Amino acid sequence: MPYQDIEKKWQSRWRDAAIFKTPDDPGEDKYYLMEMFAYPSGDVHIGHFRNYSIGDLVWRYMKMRGKNIMHPFGWDSFGLPAEQAAIKHKIHPGEWTEKNIATGKSTLQALGMSFDWDREIATSRPYYYKWTQWVFVQLYKMGLAYQKEAAVNWCPECNTVLANEQVVGGCCWRHDDTPVERKFLKQWFFKTTAYAQRLLDDLDKLEHWSDALKNIQRYWIGRSEGANIKFFIAETGDELPIFTTRPDTVYGVTFMAIAPEAELMKKLVEVCPNREAVENYIRESSLKSEIERVAEDREKDGVPTGLHVRNPFNGEDVPLFVADYVLAGYGSGAVMAVPAHDQRDFEFARKYNIDIKVVINPEGAILDADEMTEAFTEHGIMTNSAQFDDMPSEEAKSKIVDFGEENGFAERAIQFRLRDWLISRQRYWGAPIPIIHCKTCGEVPVPEESLPVVLPHVEDFLPKGRSPLADVHEFIDTTCPKCGEPARRDADTMDTYVCSSWYELRYLDPHNDSAPFDIEEAKKWMPVDFYIGGIEHATSHLLYFRFIAKALFDLGWLPVDEPVVKMFNHGMVCDEHGDKMSKSKGNVISPIVLAKEHGVDVSRTAMLFFAPPGHEISWNEDGMKGAERFLRKVDNLITADIDRTAVACSIDGLFERDAELFKALNRTIKAVTDDIEGMAYNTAIARLMEFMNIVTPEDMTNSRIAFTIADSLTKLLAPFAPHLAEELNERLGHKDFVVNREWPAFDESVIAHDTVEIGVQVNGEVRGAREISPDAAQDEAVASALEVSNIARNIEGKRIVKVIYVPGRILNIIAK
C-alpha cells in the first residue's frame, strides 16, 4: 500500500478510537508531556517538525510503557508578526492568526502527531487571555505587578518597549540590526527580582535539566554578595548609597560615579554646580544606543558634577562624576570608584587624572600607583586602610562590613543581575492590561468578574510609538470600578511571554469558565514530566515560566513550585550547508512537502537518524534514501504469511540459527530501549538497521521464532515510524493498535556472547586476535595466542617475563 494511504488510514483510525485523548484519572502512572507550543505564522516549519516528532516519539514509547499521558497542544497566538503580516496583507490580525492556526493544525494532524486536540488552546482567544489577565490581577494583588517610571529598552522598529530578556547584544530580538534605544516611560513590571534567590536555589532541584541550560539561567540571575554602603553628598548631606562586592577596597575610593539615568541623579542635577555640563552629558548619553555605550573600544567618559561625596569610613571627600559606564538599573545606579583595584575605574581615573590610591598589595610586593598599568583586582594584603592594615583582604572584606554595620553606614547585601520583567507593550495584538486608571482612586485592577477585558476590533492598529488602543475611545473610556467616576483603561497590552508563562496550567482544564483551571487537575497532573523545546528561551520563557509557577504556588493555586521535572532542548535544523533556514534565504523545507514526497514515517525516521536530538542537524536529501530503504526492508520482511506459531519467549530448545537470531533480537531490544531512554534516537535507529542486516526473508519462512522476531520488530519500530508499525501490526493479525500493546522485554541472560575475540598484544603492541571464551584461564589464553603465527614470531627468541590478562578483554605478553 502506498505510504500516503497507510498514513491516512491510521490517522483516521487513531482519531476514531480517540487514542490521543487524555485519561481522566491518570493515577501514579501519570505522564504530562509537553512541547513548546507554536507561534502560528503561515504553517509549521521544519524546526517544529523536529520538536514535535521527538515529543510524539516519547508519547508512543511511554504509552507502550503503560503511562497515562497528557499531551496537549496550543498556539502562542498573540504577538507582533500578526500585526505586521496583517498590515502587509490588509487583513485583521485576528483573522490572519485563526487562518494560520487552522493551517498549522491540519498539518500537525497530517503528520500524525499524538496531540489531544480536545485541549487545544490559543492565547489570543478571549477565554484564554481572560485568565492571563486573571494571572496579572493575582500578581497585582500580591504586590508582584507594579508600575514605575524608568529608563526602558525601546525598539524603534517595533515601536514598543522590550524586556531585558528581549534585548540581544544591544539589539532588538526581532530586529538584530536595530540598536535598542533608551526611553523614560512609566511601565508595568512583574517583580521577578523578588524571586531571584528562589529561582537560583531551585535550579539545584532540577536534576533533569541540562547543566548548560541551568548555567545560562544562573548567570542571567547573577547573584552577587557584597555590601551596601551609605556615602553622603558633602555639600547637601543627601545620602548616596552604593552597592559593592569589594568593601575591602573602600579606603581606596578616590571618586564616585553615577549613571545619567539613575533615580538619584534627577534630584542631584538640580543642585550640582556644573549643572549645564551635567545636563548636556545626560542628554548626549541618552541619545546613544546601548550598543554605542557598551562598545569595547569606547573610552569611558563622564563629567564632574562639582559635588563631592564623603566616604563614611575615612571621612574623605571625593569628586562625584556622572558617567555612562555606570548602569542605572543595577544597585542604586551609583558606584564607589577604586581605580587601583578596578579596571574600569582605573581607566577612568587615568583619563581624568584622578588619584589612584593603593589599598591592597599583592603578597610580598608593594604597588606604586604611578607605575601601575592596570588595576590590581586580586586578593592581597591591606594597606592605607586604617585599622585594617596588614590583614589579608579576604578577611578584611567581612571585618570592614562589620565595622560599617556597627556604625550604621554599611550592611551586608545581595544584588542580582536579574531585573524586574517589563511586561507593557505599546502594541495592539496582545492581552490588554486589566487596569483602570482613576483620577481619585489611582490604579484599580479590573474586578475578576469583569474579565476578560476584551481587545476591541479596530481597523487601525499601526504602531505609532504609543499603544494603538490609546485612541480607541470605546475601549479606553470607562468607569472606575471603585468610585464609579469616569476613568481610563490602561492602553498597553502585555508581553506575549506573559501568555506563555502559564499555559501548561490552562491545558489542565482548558474549558473551565469559572477558573483558570481546577486545582484538583493540577494535583493530578503537575508538574510537567517532560518539556521539549529549543534552548533559545533559556533566559526568557523558561525563566518566566518558573517565576509564574512559583508565584501561583505561593498563592496556593499550585501544588508544586517548579513546573517542569525534565527539560530537553533540541537542536536546530539547518540546510545542507549548515545555514539557518529562513524565508529570506529561500532554503526552508516544509514538513508538509516532505510528507507528500517521502511520507511522514520516512521523513521523521530520517530526521531522527541525522543526529542526536540535542544536536543541530544539516538537512540532506540523500539521508532520506537510507531511511526509505530501511523502512521498505522492514515492510518487505514482515509479511502476512509468517507462521503465527513460530514463537519463543526463551532460548531453551533453540539451536544454531534460531538461537543466534534470538540473541540478536534480545540484544537489539535492549539496545533500542536503552537508547530511547537515553534520548539517543539516532543510535536506536542504527541498532534497528543493524538488526535488519542480520535477519533475512528466509528466516521469516524457516525460523522457529519468525513471529516473535516480526512482532518485536514491529513494536520497536512504533515510536519511529508509527504509521508503518500499525500497518505491520495489523498484518501480523493483531486487532489492537500497536501503541496500545506492551513494549517488548528482553532476556538479559542470553545477551552475553559465548566467545569473544580478544586482542593479543606483545609488549603493548597489538599483534593479533583470538576467539576464546570470556572466562578462559590465562594458560589457555596464552596457549591459544601462541597459535597465531604473527604472535609466535614476535615472541621468538625472547623470554616471556610477564603476562597481563584481563578475561574477555585483552592479553598482553611482555617478552624480552
Add this chain to the structure above:
RNA sequence: GCCCACGUAGCUCAGGCGGUAGAGCACCUCCUUGGUAAGGAUGAGGUCACCAGUUCAAAUCUGGUCGUGGGCUCCA
C-alpha cells in the same frame, strides 16, 4: 575578554570509570532482475585535532596548544 560544551571513516554520530577503533549513510566490486532512481553479497576507507606526561597498555586519564559552536558583554 570571561564562562561552558565539543573536536573519532567522505558525511552524521556511537564508544570513552585505559585493554583488538564501531554503526548507518555515501563509496568500490560482484550477483540478481523487462517495472530498476529496486534487491542481495562483498570490500576499501581512520597516526580517534595537535603536543607532552602517567602506564605493560592512552581515542579514553592529566597538563598545554589549536580549532568549532554556544552563553555573557562595563552587573561595580
